[in-house]
Amino acid sequence: MFYTIILYGNRRNVDWLLTKSILIFLEVFSIKQELPINEQIRHKQVQLIDDEGQKLGVMDTREALDIAYEKNLDLVLVAPNGNPPVCKIMNYGKYKFEQAKKEKEAKKKQKVYELKELRITPNTEEHDFNFKAKNARKFLEDGCKVKITVRFRGRELNYVKQGETILNQFIEELSDIAVPEKKPVLEGKNMFIILAKKAEK
Numbered sequence: 160m161f162y163t164i165i166l167y168g169n170r171r172n173v174d175w176l177l178t179k180s181i182l183i184f185l186e187v188f189s190i191k192q193e194l195p196i197n198e199q200i201r202h203k204q205v206q207l208i209d210d211e212g213q214k215l216g217v218m219d220t221r222e223a224l225d226i227a228y229e230k231n232l233d234l235v236l237v238a239p240n241g242n243p244p245v246c247k248i249m250n251y252g253k254y255k256f257e258q259a260k261k262e263k264e265a266k267k268k269q270k271v272y273e274l275k276e277l278r279i280t281p282n283t284e285e286h287d288f289n290f291k292a293k294n295a296r297k298f299l300e301d302g303c304k305v306k307i308t309v310r311f312r313g314r315e316l317n318y319v320k321q322g323e324t325i326l327n328q329f330i331e332e333l334s335d336i337a338v339p340e341k342k343p344v345l346e347g348k349n350m351f352i353i354l355a356k357k358a359e360k
Contacts (some may be wrong), residue, residue, distance in 0.1 A: 195236040196251050197224060205236070205246040217243055274353075276306040281315055281322040288325070292332045299337050299356045308351040322350045330354070 195201075200220055207215040207223045210232055220234075227234040227248045235254070238245035275298040277291050295305045307329050309322035326343040330352065337354040344351060 194251075195239070196233045197227070200224075200234060200236050200244075200246065202236075202239075202244050204243045206241060206243055208237075208245065208247040210248045210250075220246075223248075273303045274306055275303045276308060278308050278310055279325065281309055281311060281318040281325065283325055288328065292329060295329065295333060295354065296336060299333065299354065302356065304340075304356075305337070305354045306351055307354070308349050311348045311350070316348065319345060319350065326350065326352045 202220055204217055205220050205223055206217050207226070209215055209226070210230060215226075223246055224234050230248060232248050233251040234246050235249055235251055236244055237247045275295075277295055279287070279291060283291070291307070295307065298305050307326060309325060311319065311322065323343045330337075330339050333354060336357060338357055340353045340355055342352070
């Protein structure tokens with residue numbers, strides 16, 4: 160489908176409008192074309208569905224193209240494996256635009272979790288533990304995931320079991336709001352857990 164653009168004004172305005180038009184064209188064209196349309200359809204015969212969803216039966220592809228062009232619309236191959244293949248008359252540019260819009264909306268709805276990290280030592284005292292647990296709860300309530308890391312320095316690696324105990328205390332303290340994604344893991348001189356908010360029922 161072709162459109163004629165008539166431009167008025169001085170050379171600078173024309174150049175600007177042409178540049179703008181090319182950019183818009185490239186943006187629309189960059190939407191991946193997934194379905195063969197119009198002259199790209201190589202089958203001799205197709206089952207045709209018109210733009211109102213009515214089945215028009217089996218006919219030569221050229222005849223189906225003529226019907227689409229008369230309506231200033233596109234012939235789109237929607238089911239290539241049919242016998243014969245199925246084509247539908249539609250505004251393909253509008254269809255692709257709506258598909259791209261739906262994909263964009265779907266991406267917006269996808270949950271992106273921010274990861275907050277709290278660092279402690281294997282000798283964390285009760286006051287510090289309570290303070291960190293309170294912060295972890297706030298992060299979880301805000302929809303974030305929380306990584307709690309025990310850092311072992313020097314000879315503190317002899318207290319790995321103590322570090323694991325402290326992490327399990329966090330799991331128990333926050334069990335009403337969070338679940339651990341996995342058990343405490345030791346990597347190098349750090350042991351950590353990641354807590355995620357419980358799914359709402």
